[in-house]
Amino acid sequence: MSLKTNSEYGARPRIWFAFYQLLWHLLLPLAIIRLAWCARHAFSYLHHIPERLGFGYKKPIYQGSIWIHAVSVGETRAAQPLIEAYLARGESILLTHMTLNGRRTGKQLFAQAIANGQIRQVYLPYDLCWPVENFLNTFKPQFGLFMETEAWPTAVFRGKEIRLPLFLVNARLSERSARRVNQFGKAGRALFQAFAGVLAQTEFDAQRYRSLGVENIQIVGNIKFDVPLDPDLVAQGKMWRQDLQVNKRLMVCASSTRDGEEAIILKAWNDLLMSNAFENPPLLCVVPRHPERFAEVAEQISSIGLKFRRRSEWTSTPSDCINLEVVLGDSMGEMPMYYSASDLVLMGGSLLPFGGQNLIEACAAGCPVLLGEHTYNFQQAALDALQAGAAQRIHGDVILGEPIVLMEVLKELLSNASELAKMSVAAKTYSVEHQGATERILIALDQQIKSWA
Structure with a gap:
């Protein structure tokens, strides 16, 4: 994957992104060591390590699914109404996580859909060029939905470069986080501008995304109000x-x-x-x-x-x-x-x-x-x-x-x-x-995907 700035799509800033990649390469051994350390309490931390590096996916590989990234437990539960709505439409879902507990929660919530092949669970690979490239080439999703605050630069910039529409859904951004993003200057703002769209929870959140130069923003409410209690x-x-x-x-x-x-x-x-x-x-x-x-x-x-x-x-x-x-x-x-x-x-x-x-x-x-x-x-x-x-x-x-x-x-x-x-x-x-955000998100995404095509 090239580190060049893609002028047509306004993709990743070259110098900042090169430094980011170098830092990730240096930290990668520590990330693996951390998994081994956590495995003292739960050996499952060592399961699926190849997925974290962008390979080793079990066959069959279903391409063209809707990709939903829910990093951990809270985001996975929040995504439940949206996932169920897409399943009801007959869509297949590629559900990615970063944490073991997030994956466990997804497996518990969607056991039947996983068993019948409607949902495929994998870890989102570490945010390096080669794992992300292989992940995207393997699954070739229709479009991607990142839940709440997740914005991984390699995945987001690469999505924009290959014209894979990625949306930040149920998006929230605190004042503190907005200040931190602005500390990175153009590079930080470019990350959120690379999303195809941001579906924000509130006007507060929308204003903060606008302050980062994001233009395609809709306020849809908080999908967590739609999550049913077991x-x-x-x-x-x-x-x-x-x-x-x-x-x-x-x-x-x-x-x-x-x-x-x-x-x-x-x-x-x-x-x-x-x-x-x-x-x-x-x-x-x-x-x-x-x-x-x-x-x-x-x-x-x-x-x-x-x-x-x-x-x-x-x-x-x-x-x-x-x-x-x-x-x-x-x-x-x-x-x-x-x-x-x-x-x-x-x-x-x-x-x-x-x-x-x-x-x-x-x-x-x-x-x-x-x-x-x-x-x-x-x-x-x-x-x-x-x-x-x-x-x-x-x-x-x-x-x-x-x-x-x-x-x-x-x-x-x-x-x-x-x-x-x-x-x-x-x-x-x-x-x-305060319920109803799921329906508003679906309507907004349908319109966005149609116009993107």
Whole structure:
């Protein structure tokens, strides 16, 4: 693959791209070593390594599929309504991931379509010229859809050079990310300008893409509102909640927590229990964002002296919740169960400056949400939920040794049954009213592909 700038299509900037390729070649051995290191916990990390280098694909190879790139778990779940819509049309899907958990999630969600050959799962190769070229030559997709924030320079620039239309779908761009892109000057902006189109979640996102010089932008809403909750998991969660209600206990789910947040939450929870504010003490369910931190969080819970049990230690709902103070949600793909069992969700990633995590799924389960100050990754969704009364913001310093701020907010809200009920109704309404992005995306893509041809 040439490193020349393609003047006709305005492709990759030559000097910047040459440096990018050199850096990738230097880091490639470290990427393989990292997979081997992760394999200590799950040998599956070493599966399909040739795919990460752009070869070794199992036959038969189906060309001409719609290529959807969903890097990890969140993007794979978000893509579900879109994938199902294309499957209903009789299309075949090439579904690519970058992470093991993303691939596992896709395999779980689309098991039947994978079995009958409608969906082919592979890893997107590392973003080097030769793996990307071989990947594209092997599969020859109709067009490509990159979910949310994914923009790999080699794949995107090469797509434009060979006139393969690539779209950024359900696109979001935080103010911080936009600043980072602009730090790369023309090279950074050229990357997003190389997409055939950007289908943005909100006007906020669209404005930031426009600031990068992207012209073909449409606002379609957030497809995550269209993602259905697994009915079996919802049923399990409701059974768990019934068990809690028999004992007149409330449950708070600290969802998708990040490093440093668990310490704040656990200290606040311990203080809440020590305050004796409740005749029947509430239960906390902590669900860390990253599975590799499950053991670390278990140690934190144990060290603070709270009685807890791991989700992995039971097969249905815990029979001894009455004796527990904390449940560690050390499982993947079960958030609908945790949300359906909960009376309140404390959204991880928002207490410390990680940008927040997706609150839409919690609202779809009718669960009120508590947000910290840091929600820039889901700016519009957070603002809309706050305005709708589905969420509340925690104001005050929860970082510098002051988890009492969080404790007081939890105590006030858990003591107010009528407010929780009101927020629950608002959460469900908010979720339903924002649905419909999938249909808008399909219409927009149909028009774009037609005009591209």
